[in-house]
Amino acid sequence: MTHVIDRGLSIAGVEGLMESAGQSVDIVKLGWGTAVVAENLKPKLERYAAYGVPVVLGGTLTEIAVSQGRVDGLMSWLHELGLTHIEVSDGTIEMDPTVKQELIARLAREFTVLSEVGSKDAHAIMAPYVWIERIQGELQAGAWKVIAEARESGTAGIFRADGEVRSGLIDEIAHMVDCDRMIFEAPQKEQQVWLLEYFGRECNLGNVAPDDVLSLETLRLGLRADTVGRLEDDRRP
Numbered sequence: 001m002t003h004v005i006d007r008g009l010s011i012a013g014v015e016g017l018m019e020s021a022g023q024s025v026d027i028v029k030l031g032w033g034t035a036v037v038a039e040n041l042k043p044k045l046e047r048y049a050a051y052g053v054p055v056v057l058g059g060t061l062t063e064i065a066v067s068q069g070r071v072d073g074l075m076s077w078l079h080e081l082g083l084t085h086i087e088v089s090d091g092t093i094e095m096d097p098t099v100k101q102e103l104i105a106r107l108a109r110e111f112t113v114l115s116e117v118g119s120k121d122a123h124a125i126m127a128p129y130v131w132i133e134r135i136q137g138e139l140q141a142g143a144w145k146v147i148a149e150a151r152e153s154g155t156a157g158i159f160r161a162d163g164e165v166r167s168g169l170i171d172e173i174a175h176m177v178d179c180d181r182m183i184f185e186a187p188q189k190e191q192q193v194w195l196l197e198y199f200g201r202e203c204n205l206g207n208v209a210p211d212d213v214l215s216l217e218t219l220r221l222g223l224r225a226d227t228v229g230r231l232e233d234d235r236r237p
Contacts, residue, residue, distance in 0.1 A: 005029050059087035066103070091149050104142050
């Protein structure tokens with residue numbers, strides 16, 4: 001799965017993305033709160049829908065709705081927009097894990113839920129066992145996929161502030177979680193290469209910039225020098 005972040009594409013930009021790389025786009029996230037201020041929101045959603053690409057709004061909107069007690073309003077708006085997916089994160093606000101899991105279970109009755117684990121603060125380090133507990137808990141609560149946080153910069157969560165992979169953390173996740181149920185945010189090419197070499201070409205990667213979708217696809221297929229002859233067809237156990 002290639003999970004693409006739309007930071008504010010124009011309709012022409014959406015058409016260009018789908019014309020050049022549409023077969024490689026599996027889901028699109030409208031980054032953070034851009035959906036609230038985008039003047040082309042409805043026609044953009046119509047274009048993605050015409051290509052059969054599901055759209056999810058940034059998890060930051062869900063966090064804001066939680067903090068303001070407006071989750072019902074957010075759900076109504078998503079239905080009005082015709083969206084079937086929702087992201088639940090806690091990378092910005094503090095949310096008790098039990099409260100988050102209850103929210104996921106509630107939303108999963110009406111939407112396909114992508115939850116996100118990890119902080120957007122590059123200096124916030126969470127022990128691997130806590131990552132595992134939260135990932136497993138959110139999957140059990142009804143999340144379709146769990147996104148491993150990295151921010152759109154690739155400098156937090158599963159990566160250190162300089163973009164280096166927290167390899168020990170990835171080892172723990174791979175050992176304890178079915179990684180078909182994971183999406184690993186990896187906006188930087190070097191991060192994408194590392195994860196593809198670790199998990200194999202079918203690894204689910206997220207926060208991929210529109211301009212990088214074709215590049216990622218060539219990495220998956222061994223059509224770029226970085227991965228020629230270096231990828232396995234199947235996931236690492």
